[in-house]
Amino acid sequence: MDKYKAIPEGYMTVGQLAKKMGITVRALHHYDKQGLLSPSGESEGGYRLYSDKDIVILHQILAMKHLGFSLEDIKTHLVSLDTPNDVAKALAEHAAAIRSKLESLTNTLVAVEVLKEEVMRMQSVDFKKYADIVAQLQMKHEHYWTIKHFDSDVLDGIRSKVAYSPDGFAGIFEPLRKLQLEAIDMHEAGIAPDSEKGQDLASRLWGEIQKITGGDAEMLAKFEESLTKMGEDEEGLATMDEAEKEKLMIASDYMHQVLVIYLAKNEGGN
Amino acid sequence: MDKYKAIPEGYMTVGQLAKKMGITVRALHHYDKQGLLSPSGESEGGYRLYSDKDIVILHQILAMKHLGFSLEDIKTHLVSLDTPNDVAKALAEHAAAIRSKLESLTNTLVAVEVLKEEVMRMQSVDFKKYADIVAQLQMKHEHYWTIKHFDSDVLDGIRSKVAYSPDGFAGIFEPLRKLQLEAIDMHEAGIAPDSEKGQDLASRLWGEIQKITGGDAEMLAKFEESLTKMGEDEEGLATMDEAEKEKLMIASDYMHQVLVIYLAKNEGGN
DNA sequence: TATTGACCCTAACCTTACGTCATGGTTTAT
DNA sequence: ATAAACCATGACGTAAGGTTAGGGTCAATA
Secondary structure (H helix, E strand, O other): OOOOOOOOOOOEEEHHHHHHHHOOOOHHHHHOOOOOOOEEOOOOOOOOEOOHHHHHHHHHHHHHHOOOOOHHHHHHHHOOOOOHHHHHHHHHHHHHHHHHHHHHHHHHHHHHHHHHHHHHOOOOOHHHHHHHHHHHHHHOOOOOOOHHHOOOHHHHHHHHHHHOOOOHHHHHHHHHHHHHHHHHHHOOOOOOOOOOHHHHHHHHHHHHHHHHHHHOOOHHHHHHHHHOOOOOOOHHHHOOHHHHHHHHHHHHHHHHHHHHHHHHHOOOOO | OOOOOOOOOOEOOHHHHHHOOOOHHHHHHHEEEEEEEOOEEOOOOOOOOEEEHHHHHHHHHHHHHHHHOOHHHHHHHHOOOOHHHHHHHHHHHHHHHHHHHHHHHHHHHHHHHHHHHHHHHHHOOHHHHHHHHHHHHHHHOOOHHHHHOOOHHHHHHHHHHHOOOOOOHHHHHHHHHHHHHHHHHHHOOOOOOOOOOHHHHHHHHHHHHHHHHOOOOOHHHHHHHHHHHHOOHHHOOOOOOOHHHHHHHHHHHHHHHHHHHHHHHHOOOO
């Protein structure tokens, strides 16, 4: 009655294990070759024989895969023999990652539906709108104080970039945000804007600005302007607490100083 | 002041377009070679020159890509010259797909958090639990009346499969659900269970059952039993309306008849 | 015991959407 | 004219297996 039974004691072949776990034989072969799961037994003819111990490991592999880990990451985790606390920490981190994915997927959903409405209402298709919608949804996040006071022309000009870049908004503005934080640190450390470190910051900052504006002259000018007038806008600042506001102003001020010197020195070059 | 300007009238080179849209030059090359977007101009030296018309197309490409379409699908849509209504329909379909992804991602999130709690509480790691949690979340859906009355041992035995199969629950039970619908149709058409068509259904049904149970004898028996006693369970049926209940019973009955004959004929074989 | 059918082995090429060189030509500023 | 910055084509690489191909192995049957 039972086709699979006479195979060695307590062992399963690839096919049996695959069926049981809902994966393919090829996947098991792959995991073996990649060193993720080598069966603990072998038949005389060279068949892979998996034991219960192997199944436990396979469960871990599949669970982590379901969580979005790459096989390579899974492998290192398997070797690292982590304690329950480590596991809990990793799970918590992953939960956060999933949450942000959920958020961006939700944005996408909204964008699709808004676009659909547009298409039906206007009886015409304009996919450029899609980028605008996606970008605007992403820019709404209060979290990104980085750009609160940018000229709206600048923001308009980069919508496509924000929408289509692999990591969306963050992918574009995260580097800039880091530079802002650096600027604050340097200000607090009393590093002079015309010092080597200050000018190094300026150089990287200018590079980022170029990247973001795409070298477009008009946008470049407006972008610069936006940087220097950060903090003047009362309305936008209303939602921030004092500490944050303070930081923003310091960063803005320091970046401005540093840039002015940098650009004066490198007028023609670069 | 503007580095890029002396290039032909109203044309951009790859690099300029790439910067503007936040993608890479390589991607544009790729789209060209795949026949998705060939620039409408060319310089004497063989440079690709993109016009505004090309940008419109690129917007469509990038938007659809963001929505999760493959380049190949995008290509067919681009040539199909769809009307606004077609576009709206496609968008609606995609919205549904996104919703189901959202749902499964939400499940994943819950599973991760529950598992984390478990790990912290028990101070031990058991990844098998993960599959159980994920599977149970998926099985909660009322929608799947297919399996409402299955023996709980059967359900226990396939949790890993449900959790890890690429399309989750649906990936495993969708074929079975289709067979149920077929059974109803055949019953209504008055096709005899021992006719050729009836036995064809039986054969496919048996195949599915084998796939789901993985050929395990014990589970196979229970699965069969579950099929035949569908509809007896009052509690589970309470949430269905009459029409659905009726259908379920018809399907269950017809499938049973068909299977009994099939198994009697193919006792030893197969 | 020999055969059969279901299963297993390894090897090797295929897939997506580009990233990343390598090599060499083009444009434009100086 | 020459360099800097851009562009072209070509070819190989990636992740996680899918998919043949060619050929052994296992367990049951004749």
